[in-house]
Amino acid sequence: MAHLDKEMIEYLSDLSRIDLSEKEQQALLSDLESILTYIDLLNEVDTEGVEPCNHVLADMQNVMREDEIGEVMPREIFLSNSPAQIGGMIRVPPVIKGK
Amino acid sequence: MHQLSAIELRDKFLNKEVSALQIVDYFLKRIDSYDGQIGAFLTVYHDQAREHAKKLDDKLAKGEPLGKLAGIPIAIKDNIHVKGELSTCASQFLTNFKAPFDSTVVKLLKAEDAVIIGKTNLDEFAMGSSTENSSVQLTRNPWNLTCAPGGSSGGSAAAVAARLVPLALGSDTGGSIRQPASLCGVVGYKPTYGRVSRFGLVAFGSSLDQIGPFATNTADAALVMEVIGGHCDRDSTSIPHKRETYLEKFDKTLEGTTIGVPFEFLKDLKGDSKQAFEQSLETFKEKGASIVEVDLSTLKYSIAVYYILATAEASTNLARFDGVRYGIRAPDAETLDQVYDRSKEIGFGHEVKRRIMLGTFVLSTGYQDAYYKKAQKVRTLMIEQYKKAFETCDLIAMPVATSGAFKIGSKKDPLEMYLEDIYTISINLAGLPAVSVPNGFTSHSLPLGLQLIGPQKEDVRVLSMAHAFESETSFNKLPPQFED
Numbered sequence: 074m075a076h077l078d079k080e081m082i083e084y085l086s087d088l089s090r091i092d093l094s095e096k097e098q099q100a101l102l103s104d105l106e107s108i109l110t111y112i113d114l115l116n117e118v119d120t121e122g123v124e125p126c127n128h129v130l131a132d133m134q135n136v137m138r139e140d141e142i143g144e145v146m147p148r149e150i151f152l153s154n155s156p157a158q159i160g161g162m163i164r165v166p167p168v169i170k171g172k
Numbered sequence: 173m174h175q176l177s178a179i180e181l182r183d184k185f186l187n188k189e190v191s192a193l194q195i196v197d198y199f200l201k202r203i204d205s206y207d208g209q210i211g212a213f214l215t216v217y218h219d220q221a222r223e224h225a226k227k228l229d230d231k232l233a234k235g236e237p238l239g240k241l242a243g244i245p246i247a248i249k250d251n252i253h254v255k256g257e258l259s260t261c262a263s264q265f266l267t268n269f270k271a272p273f274d275s276t277v278v279k280l281l282k283a284e285d286a287v288i289i290g291k292t293n294l295d296e297f298a299m300g301s302s303t304e305n306s307s308v309q310l311t312r313n314p315w316n317l318t319c320a321p322g323g324s325s326g327g328s329a330a331a332v333a334a335r336l337v338p339l340a341l342g343s344d345t346g347g348s349i350r351q352p353a354s355l356c357g358v359v360g361y362k363p364t365y366g367r368v369s370r371f372g373l374v375a376f377g378s379s380l381d382q383i384g385p386f387a388t389n390t391a392d393a394a395l396v397m398e399v400i401g402g403h404c405d406r407d408s409t410s411i412p413h414k415r416e417t418y419l420e421k422f423d424k425t426l427e428g429t430t431i432g433v434p435f436e437f438l439k440d441l442k443g444d445s446k447q448a449f450e451q452s453l454e455t456f457k458e459k460g461a462s463i464v465e466v467d468l469s470t471l472k473y474s475i476a477v478y479y480i481l482a483t484a485e486a487s488t489n490l491a492r493f494d495g496v497r498y499g500i501r502a503p504d505a506e507t508l509d510q511v512y513d514r515s516k517e518i519g520f521g522h523e524v525k526r527r528i529m530l531g532t533f534v535l536s537t538g539y540q541d542a543y544y545k546k547a548q549k550v551r552t553l554m555i556e557q558y559k560k561a562f563e564t565c566d567l568i569a570m571p572v573a574t575s576g577a578f579k580i581g582s583k584k585d586p587l588e589m590y591l592e593d594i595y596t597i598s599i600n601l602a603g604l605p606a607v608s609v610p611n612g613f614t615s616h617s618l619p620l621g622l623q624l625i626g627p628q629k630e631d632v633r634v635l636s637m638a639h640a641f642e643s644e645t646s647f648n649k650l651p652p653q654f655e656d
Contacts, residue, residue, distance in 0.1 A: 082529070089487060089532040090494070090509075091525055092517040104526055104586055105533065111587055112476045112543070118550050125548030126555060129365050129379060129603035130628065136408040150272045156501035165496055166507050 077106050173198045174335035175650070178244045178392040181338060185243035188232065192225035192243035196287055199245045203290070203336045206654060211311045212321075212331035214250050215258055216290040221245065224287050231285075239284030240399055246281060247331050247340040250291040251298055252383065253372035254278050261374050262306035263296045265499045265519030275372020276404045277341060277383050284399045289337055292327030296521045297490065298348055298376045300324050301592040302583065305523045310580060313356060314651040315618050319577035322352030325386070329356040332386045334654040339396060340386040345377045346478055347572075347596025349384045350608035354572035354621025357610050357649060359638075360386050361393045364629050365603030366411040368397075369404030375489040377482040378409075380600040389648055390609060390639040394418035397631065411629065418632050424640045427460035432565030434468035441571060448612030448620045449571045455644050456569070466561035466568060470554045474598035475590055477554070480534045480547035481601070487531030493519065526586060555602045559627075567637055568625040570595050572608045576618030595623060605631045607638045610647035619647070 082102050086093045093101065148161060157164040173181070173195065184190045200218055207213050228243055248254055251261045253271030255278075260266045278288065295305035303311045303326025311326045313319040314334040321330040325342025329352035332340050342349040344362040353360025361384045368383045375381060385396035395418075402415035433453065441449065453463055495501040495515025502514030520528070534543035561568060572595060583589045599606045604625050611622035622641070626634035642648065 081533075085529050085532050085536070088536065089528050090491070090512040090516060091520065091528065092513040093525070094517075097522070097525065100522070101526060101529055105530055107585075107587055108479060108530060108590075109533075112480060114476045115473055115546055115550055118470075118473060118546075118553070120546060120549035120553070123549040123552050125545050126551040127548075129555065129601075130409075130411065133366070133409065133411075138405065146272055151497075154269055154272065154498035156495065156499070163496060165511060166505065168508050 077102060077109065174202060176338070177389055178241070178338040178387060179395060182242050182244050186232070186238060192228040192232070192287065193222060195243050196221050196225040196245055196289070199289060199337055206334055206336060209312065209317060210314055210330050210334055210336070211309045212292055212327040212334070212336060213247070213290045214260060214262065214293050214308055214327065217257070217288060221287050221289045228285055228287070239286070240395060241281060241284040241286035244286050244339060245289040245337050246286045247290050247292050247328055247337045248278065248288060249294055249325050249328050249340070249342045251294060251343060251374040252277060252341060254288055254291070258291065259374065260308065261297045262294050262308050263519065263521070263524070264307045265493050265515070267500065269498055271372070273372065276369035276406060277400045278372065280400050280402070292325070292331055292340060294327055295324035296524050297374065298324040298343055298345060299486070299523050299527055301347065301351060301589050302578070302580070303327065303352070304580060305521060307521050312580070313577045314654055315357060316577060316616070318579055319618065320355070320580045322355035322573070322577065324348040326352045328386050329353050329358060329360065332356070332358045332388060333651060335388070335650055338388065339392060341383055342386055343373055343381055343383050344600065345380045345482060346600050347593040349386065350572050350596050350606060350621065350623060351593060353386060353608040355577040355619065357619025357647070357651070358386055358388055359390050359393045359610070359648070360384065360608045361397065361635065362599065362606050363397065363401060363631050364411070364605040365600070366409045367401050367605070367631055369407040369410050371404055371406040377485040378489060379485060380482060382600075390607070390635055390642050391419060391422065393607070394422070394635045394639070397635065401631065413629075416632055418635055421632050422636050422639050424643050425460070426456060426637065426640045429461045429567070429637065430565040431456050431461050431463050432466035432561050432568040433463055434471065434568070434570065435465050437468050437471050438570065441574070443575070444612070444614040445571050445573070445575055445620055449622065452611045452622045452641070453569065455641060459640065459644060464564055466565060468557055468561060470550065470557050471598045473550050474554065474601060475594060477547045477550050477601060478597045479530065479590060480543050481551065483527045483531030484535050484544055485531070487528045487535065490524070490528055495519070523586070551601050554598055558602045558604065562627040567634065570623045570625065572596060572621035572623045576614040576616065576620055599625055603628055605634045607634050609638045609642055611645065612647055
């Protein structure tokens with residue numbers, strides 16, 4: 074089994090962009106350990122020479138369409154769900170700082 | 173009126189025996205009387221549904237043509253968009269999110285004059301098997317209010333079971349339609365992967381998700397499939413097939429059919445579930461079907477494969493909830509990074525975080541081959557084994573769940589909850605159509621379900637043979653305390 078420790082949980086929390094309390098980190102560490110132990114069951118399957126499944130429907134091809142403008146969502150409807158906005162745009166904290 | 177099937181209701185409406193408004197008012201009254209005990213609904217569209225019903229009454233009075241679902245109330249799982257209405261996914265992250273467009277399924281239902289009556293509870297983002305992961309409320313099983321309805325589409329299943337509504341839609345990623353249908357004693361159908369458009373369904377596991385109906389009988393479920401089961405160019409995984417007719421192909425004969433059963437895989441089945449399952453096989457035999465054993469030995473790996481692939485896909489899909497464009501934003505976030513990190517921290521519940529973390533792990537550098545790729549290879553083996561099994565039979569039969577409904581709060585360990593889906597998960601991994609149809613009761617009078625599984629794209633066969641089984645049995649009952 075892969076080695077899970079507090080550093081790994083912090084690393085995953087960073088990758089998935091979720092802040093976690095100390096308590097949540099503890100709980101996740103033990104949950105993920107028990108799930109990964111269970112998942113190790115797969116090690117007994119011989120998959121030598123087996124292709125990984127890429128699409129469950131074997132006959133599906135890439136779906137392409139003409140690059141045409143379709144129905145466009147009105148700006149005010151889109152913005153009505155955004156948590157902060159300014160002048161018809163979504164507002165976020167400053168990304169580039171300084172003068 | 174709640175004893176009638178959806179098809180009977182529609183026919184009564186079209187024959188002017190009852191108005192659409194009377195139907196809608198009747199079911200709204202049932203919801204108002206009973207849902208306080210059950211907790212199936214997150215939103216009820218009292219005004220909109222009544223307005224819509226009046227319009228349908230006008231249409232009928234004027235002699236205008238009406239659709240296949242004319243006047244039938246239908247509930248929608250709260251991860252499927254209805255334009256202008258809340259789509260919360262039972263998550264704190266989306267408490268105020270109003271869908272800016274109709275999902276394709278809702279558009280199709282409306283086009284056939286169904287009346288959308290409200291949105292139903294679910295495990296947050298459809299992650300769970302009991303609806304206990306809803307961040308909004310508990311849903312109780314109408315057969316025993318101390319039990320869970322199953323999940324994740326527990327609200328839809330409970331609503332149909334108590335006849336608060338004749339039809340509902342759910343979504344099924346690893347059993348989320350079939351398992352609650354089984355635990356609540358109703359029919360639940362998961363179509364072939366790609367049969368029903370997911371446009372407007374909040375994505376969880378994109379290679380697994382399918383939308384499907386709940387109903388009190390197979391004919392009503394088939395009627396919904398006739399409406400929603402068509403190609404959609406806004407879902408790139410949609411099968412390029414026209415909508416099929418189901419009901420005219422229904423016949424009640426099982427003569428000459430072959431049912432495959434993975435006896436070896438089912439060897440741990442016990443108690444009431446085992447008895448009900450064996451009784452169902454007897455029913456098939458009495459009706460002229462033969463039973464053959466099929467080898468599905470790879471199915472014992474399905475939960476391990478699923479919790480790698482579904483969490484990997486979920487971690488990707490849920491990255492979009494960044495606190496910027498929609499949903500909540502942490503009020504104390506001062507930098508853009510804090511907007512992301514803290515909004516997810518306060519917006520997501522524990523199970524959602526657990527799955528995102530696990531999915532991130534199996535996709536991370538150094539582990540991808542050992543976990544994600546390995547799982548995709550085992551998935552290939554599973555698909556091949558199913559294919560081979562279907563060379564010798566028309567359908568495969570299995571139970572839906574290992575037991576009847578379990579007590580709320582009784583499954584605390586996440587792995588124990590995951591194992592609840594042992595009989596349903598492989599069907600999603602292989603993209604197959606499968607139905608849960610009531611097949612008995614436990615000694616505690618809790619319903620059980622039989623699962624009938626077909627080869628890909630044989631949706632009509634699955635529902636047709638389930639219909640034949642259903643017409644030989646009488647398990648589609650209404651929980652006694654919601655009878656009048």
